[in-house]
Amino acid sequence: MSDSADPQTMPELPIEALIACHECDLLMRKPDCTEGERVECPRCGYELYTYRHQVVRRSLALVIAALLLYVPANFLPIMRLNLLGQTTEDTLWSGVLGLYDSGMQGVAVVVFLCSMAVPLLKLLCQLAVLLSIRLDFGRGYGLLLYRIYHHLRDWGMLEVYLMGILVAMVKLADLADLSLGLGLLCFIALLLTQVWLEVTMSPHQIWQALSGEDEHARD
Template sequence: MHDSSRSHDLGELSLDKLVACHECDLLMLKPELAPSERAECPRCGFELFSYQPHMLGRSLALVIAALLLYVPANFLPILQLRLLGQTTEDTVWSAVAALYESDLQGIAVVVFLCSMGIPLLKLLCQLVVLLSIRWDVGRGYGLLLYRIYHHLREWGMLEVYFMGILVSIVKLLSLADLAVGTGLACFICLLLVQVWLEITMSPHQVWEALSRGRAHASH
């Protein structure tokens, strides 16, 4: 852990050598971090940024894994319901379609965007950003997509949808025979991979790499 305590005589320094705390707005010198170290604000203790070793390779592997899990998580059965001799299988996509066919088009669109559309768009933005850094091409577009990704983060609600699935399972257990499908296992794995990706893909390192590449391209 690194304490960024030097916060005086900053007026003549270039912006790339400074960092501001997102919580208390304290402006300070940007510390040099070793792998696995993190910088904290000396005033409020907020984590400014951390240095993730092998961030690019690990993040790419996690994004690709998440994209591979996306299709089975959304289109394979999550639950198998047996009631009165009839068996039905539900997927994330079938739930959206059922809402739409039940004259709840507005809710269907919201559920689709939050559980399928926006999570996929976030993953694609992350993939393109990481590839632009890896191949050192189109970093200006990478900056734009990374800004879009940060605006989308608040709208991807897989964890909320997962809680809804758990509540449904608890309520249906007393009414019918339930069997957990492969889609639910893939959905849980997708959720865990995305959480791991959020931890691994250090925003500070991504912004730094994109800005550095753009600065070199402009010279």
């Protein structure tokens, strides 16, 4: 539901009235849409954005839920391993410490950053951005933090770490008595919550709200 802009009238349009496709770079007039409508590029069909209902409230609820899941996901046992009468419990944090103590400090730092530090920083940035919109306070800092968040998105790799955990569990299942811990359930719930948050927190609406163009985003 987008119309490409006429090149002859393009200079007369204000920059706020234009939008560019991220895939094919088509510059077009920004269409007016209501809640639930999706805006697509007329050239390549790429989804530019979807106008979602109560995006700030729903995103805030998901951010808070993710922050509550963060501590048990990282510090509760992921699995219990019973081998020859000896039982060990492994957590994400103990895995980082184990790598560091075994002489692989570089790998330990990378695992810590990608599985613990960056995901937490992303959630804190999202929380600060949403609060700045909700409370209508410090939107300049909100813009800065939202830019930082977008730079951090490629560094949070919880899904890769989850795949590593699952592969390790499959290999250890034949060697020892293996049982799942509550930490694994919290970790999966944290990953799913973050994915849901990425879908709910519409970038187009957040940028508009931070710039003051969409006052309804606070509702």
